[in-house]
Amino acid sequence: MAPEPPPLRQTKASTLKDVAKLAGVSVSTTSRALGGHPAITAATVAKVRAAAEQVHYRPNAQARALRAARTGTIGLTIPSVINPYFAALAAAVQQAAGRAQLATILFNSNENADDLSRALQVLQDHRVDGIIAVPHEDNLEQLAATRNRGVPIVLADRELPGTDIPSVSSDPAPGMNAAVSHLAAQGHRSIGYLAGPLNTSTGRYRLSVFEAAATAARLPGQPVYHGGYQQSQGYAGTGELLDRGVSAIIAGDSMMTIGALEACHERQLKVGTDIALIGFDDNPVFRLQAAPLTVIDQNVTELGIRSFEVLQDLMSGKSPPTITRLPTTLRIRDSSGPPPEHSAASTTPPPLPDVKEGGAEFHERSSH
Structure with missing residues (x-):
């Protein structure tokens, strides 16, 4: 009796990663080259296609067909639902999506990479038509993999180094430069800054812009409190900066602005008189203070709409x-007056300078 032939060995299908490795390019470049993306050079396309043929790579037609089906939904992940800025961002995205007849599935990631990872997986399981994510840097690989699977994805508010995923964020330079210049012109020589977390692009970029603006105003080496995007961090940081003798404080986000107000009120300091304070984001509550707050405005509604577009x-x-x-704007109100020694010397407020070209400063001094 003839021996039975050996069982046929199952050959594992080649993946996009196999093609990328052989071609010597990234997975995202491989995907774009095979998809005919206009940004990929002809030489790279030829190299990738040759590698794909060599490893017998075939796109998963079934997966592509599934991706082509629309569900009429998009996903949105934000790091905090109690942060007024991100709540406003979510509202702007949802309204823009609604005008396009799309429903929005919202997830709160709690500034936690694991929570964001679960949210991204759930959104993919629901086969949303696209995702807008406020990213966490620890999720870089997952976000890139999501995009490479054909899911349209946009990063909102923050950028991620090392990826070409489209992002929409604010440029802090116009508003921050104007804020430091404004305080320096008022006579402040010790300006404290409440910095955001350095593991976010916004935290790093805003801090670098503040330090450059202080140097340009001939006020290098200003005190900085390295905090986080939380009210408690703004409260603690403001106390520390006040103890260091600053006459003015700039907060690096809206939640730290709230914490700064809390600390000033607790110490019975009159904002705008005993201490100058410039907040971040134009929260309506900031205008209701005894001295309405000067703020660096990101125009969150426009940022949300642009992210959806x-x-x-x-x-x-x-x-x-x-x-x-998108450029930020300084909106000058009553909270950023001169230091006490200057204000005591004269009861006449300084003249209002002209609005800077490009809308870097708007003056909204109240009448009370």
Whole structure:
């Protein structure tokens, strides 16, 4: 009796990663080259296609067909639902999506990489048509993998180094430069800064802009409190900066602004008289203070709308810019007056300078 032939060995299908490794390029470049993306050079396309043929790579037609089906939903992840800025961002995205007849599934990641990871997986399981995510840097690989699987994705508020996923964020330079210049012109020589976390692009960028602006105003080496985007951090940081003798404070986000107000009120300091305070984001509550707050305004509604517009472009097959930065604006009110020794010397407020070109400063001094 003839021996039975050996069982057939199952050959594992080649993946996009196999093609990328052989071609010597990234997985995202491989995906774009095979998809005919106009940004990929002809030489790279030829190299990738040759590698794909060599490893017998075939795109998963079933998966592509499934991706082509639309569900009429998009996903949105934000790091905090109690942060007024992110609540406003979510509202702007949801309203823009609604006008496009799309429903929005919202997730709160709690500034936690594991929570964001679970949210991204759930959104993919629900086969949303696209995702807008406020990213965590520890989720870089997962976000890139999500995009490489064909899910249109946009990063809102923050950028991620080492990726070409489109992002929409604010440019702190116009508002921050104007804020430091304004305080220096008022006579402040010790300006404290409440910095955000350095594991976010916004925290790093805003701090670097503040330090550069202080140096440009001939006030280098200003005191900085390294905190986080939480009210408690703004409270603790303000106490520390006040103990160091600053006459003015700039907060690096809206929650730290709230904490700064809490600390000033607890010490019975009159904001705008005993201490100058410039907040971040134009929260309506900031205008209701005894001295309405001067703020660096990111225009969160525009940022949310623009994020959705970039996602729409991706969903329709267009190639939007990789980085979109919207300028910030300084809105001057009563909280950023001169230091006590200057205000005691004169009861006449300083003249209001002209609005700077590009809308860097707007003056809204109250009448009371």
